[in-house]
Amino acid sequence: MHEMSLMGEVLNIIQEDALAKGIKTLERVELVVGEVSNVLPDALVMAFEIFKEQNPHFITREAILKIHLEEARAECVLCGKVYQPEQKIAQCPDCRMPSGKVTSGETFQVLSYEGR
DSSP, rough: HHHHHHHHHHHHHHHHHHHHHHOOOOOEEEEEETTSSSHHHHHHHHHHHHHHOOTTTTTEEEEEEEEEEEEOOOOOOOOEEOOSSSSSSOOTTTTTOOEEEESSSSSEEEEEEEEE
């Protein structure tokens, strides 16, 4: 489960930035996760809960993880059809060629965090 290491890195980056800004406790994290980013939102939530237990001096018990899902979109480079792929490499629903270029849905980023 690579989401555990992803969440660990996200929290390390947030903690470093927060401490530089005088924020000592984390209360809320918002992430953007694309549908075809190869990151499982449920696994991120589970990892966040584990890190809350392991790092109670920084992450409050009441801390919330909010995940915004980014819808996947692709455009066929052959016929121009815009469609919603189920995976990064998908057949165009019109011309049936695996020629789609993903235009959204691959994002994995921190949108914001809050603390005191």
